[in-house]
Amino acid sequence: MINIEIDGKHIEVENGCSVIDAAHRLGIYIPHFCYHKKLSIAANCRMCLVQIEKAPKPLPACATPVAEGMKVFTASEQAVKAQKGVMEFLLINHPLDCPICDQGGECELQDLAVGYGGSASRYQEEKRVVLHKDIGPLVAAEEMSRCINCTRCVRFGIEIGGAMELGQAFRGEHAEIMAFMSDTVDSELSGNMIDLCPVGALTSKPFRYSARTWELSRRKSISPHDSLGSNLAVQVKNNRVMRVLPIENEDVNECWLSDKDRFSYEGLNSAERLTKPMIKQGGKWLEVEWQVALEYVANGLRQIAHETGAENIGALATPNSTLEELYLLQKLVRGLGSHNVDFRLRQSDFSADSKQTGAPWLGMAVADINRVDRFLLVGSFLRKDHPLLASRVRQATKAGAQVNLIHSTDDDLLMPIANKEIVSPTEMTTVLAQVLKALATAKQATLDTSVQQIVQSVTPSAIAQAMADSLAGGERVAILLGNFAQQHPQASQLQLLAQHIAALCGATFGFFGEAANSVGGYLAQAVPFADAEHGMNASAMLAAQRKAYILLNVEAELDMQNPQQALAAMGAADMVVALSAYKHHATEYADVLLPITPFTETSGTFISSEGRVQSFKGTVQPLGEARPAWKVLRVLGNMLNIPGFDYNNSEAVRDEVLVGTDLPAKLGNVLHGVSAQAATWDVTGLQRVSDVPIYATDAIVRRAASLQKTRDAATPRALMHSVELKKLNLQSGEMVKLTQEHGSARLSVIADDSLPHGVVRVAAGHAVTAELGAMFGAIMVERA
Amino acid sequence: MLSEQVRAKTDRELKKYPPDRKQSAVMSALRFVQDEKGWIDTADMADVAAYLGMPQMSVYEVATFYNMYNLKPMGRHTLTVCTNLSCQLVGAMETLNYIKSKLGIGVGEVTADGKFGLREGECQNVCDEAPLFMINNKKTCGHLTKEKIDQILAELDKE
């Protein structure tokens, strides 16, 4: 430890600490631009100059490490003179266009200029002009003359985003921030550059010129998208969400947000919002009063339960619904006498149901990901499914962690991958079994009978062996299963094998979790096996068509594992009640549309994949006649005379679920009574590999206009290995017809030699592939 | 794709650096490209980036930072006249103006036949020979007079 003194105050800090960090710990503010606690030190703005005893000239506090006995003066005459000098230089070329600048009011340069700048400029000469750039639909680089070349945006790309999309070209006075060959910035974390830019050079394209920052009120909320549970500051003007910024939470999202969390708010104000209850009568949709609509629903459900049996009612909800909504939905359905309720809409293998020790979860704290030294990632589109978790894994690799990957696609994760095995979905269990075998041999362990059969049937490949060695050599090992592994038709076998691998190398073992409430759904008992009596799971409910469906936030053709089957079931039902924030395709098959509110217009709770319970309040009033779903379900429960539906507020619902519950005890990834067999699943011909594209995951983000203009939201194409294309005599770029069972889609086909042979990669969750069948399994390709 | 020759030369450079520091060879690789075709295109930069396993933008930063890389075609013989202080004191500006009028082009331009390009340069570290220019960043011609310039240009013209 080192003792230093800053402005007369003494502090003891560790060796290597910078003067600026030491000062911040003392609560002493040193002006700065290029310094950022999460980025490397560039020391190029010179705003942080301070006086240090015995140093002949002022030194940059961000780049000066502490030394024993150092005496620092941050506000001495020499320091202030230096800081004022730097400020004068920074302002020389700055356009000083604050009145028309979007950053005005939250600009670090503006703030510091007030403190350190002169009231008039001595500079009379011509200012330099830097031309604007178009770097994509999210980040505006329209006024690059404002740039002070701090390179925070560049360092963010390299260090946190994992790709150097922006750089500083040219030199000295001519230096400019730009992308290579006027490319766009496509990082799924790009919005953070807007926050980092200390001036108004990089601004938010969707938000620009729509409000002044001081007109906005700031309300805390939680992201409803991925399973991380990012903390949001939702900024509101005139009862409209204008913008979303991160709230710093070191254990969750640090100071970042993914672009999905940041820009999805545009979907809240979409023209497709459903604002009035509607009933279909004689093939026409009529707007009705809430009372009428709810009575219609209550009567319909009562009648179906009465006449054909309650088990003819099924309820489906998205995992983006709140804990309260999910809980009341299952309570309503169970109150009616049915147990058919599920939120795991894209799952296809339910054989682990009630054989698992608890709700599948991350198995560790999010913050601990950074400290893992060996990863085995199984079936995950990590970067797109979990942008900020991917960034944490990336940080871990910077500290030397090795990443082993078993998956069906080889998308660039923008981090070094130590070993990877890219195989078709049907081969995934085999690869895991090989790794398990290699580990067991190395550790001379006898394997549990549940995995013996499959392990005996395989011989570890060199890669599997390398993975096993990598995992065995780690101290803090994590085996993590992604969305793809959870949606996989052999999900429970993958889980079982991963569990045994984890056991052999003392690893933590868990699931990334698909959506904001993937853990919460279990806690809310929105699963068919939560009770003594079991009902049908999401897939069974569609396979054995029900007479009535209640859909909570669900768009049947986009949110389900098998859209074809889902639409058929909806079409055949006597009654479909769609609780939705949007008017969507349900108008084709539903009988009632109940306008419910998205997360910004209701209070609620999400339980993130690490088991973190985060409740939030509504940030704006419900739009039109839309109402929070928990209230709608409450009224329905009362109308149907189901006991226990008189809650005063959503907190009462939450407390009923969580108070007195030992949450950690409810989480558990260990399987009992499942066994893995060799080659239990095979597909003849080509098999489908599906991802749910990052901006197609849920109803809100699908309607976020700017996100829909990004490259990630481009119309899906069918991707195949060129060997497979040749077999079919197809050219890359041609239009093909893809067929699964009795539905087809027309897409252009592109050669992608990073894919394994025998697969076609086709995105799910998108309108153009909504006629297709299950996300996994056989698929036919022919020239269109 | 980088030409075989550029790749061979770059490989030789790469031997000087640890295998995980391939990007150390970026300046040499860019120089080899310029030696071969006279200038460096963004496509060449992308090729260099791919060859050295570094971000394209990072190569672009290097290529645009250093004045001696030509980012556009500069003619078969690029004359870089030093206009820094020592040279200016002994008439670098007159030298420059004379070449301008002689070739009928301005700084940063190329003659219509593509033979000569003209650039302004920084101190070449041979101030004792001022005024001077370099030909294709390789050969320094000092103690320039009008006659000497005429003579050099005439010789180059014949090549």
Ligand code: SF4
């Ligand atoms: S654009 Fe902003 S963040 Fe990037 S270098 Fe310029 S001032 Fe810094």
Ligand code: FES
């Ligand atoms: S903050 Fe220290 S030089 Fe920029």
Ligand code: FES
């Ligand atoms: S100033 Fe021209 S060579 Fe040094």
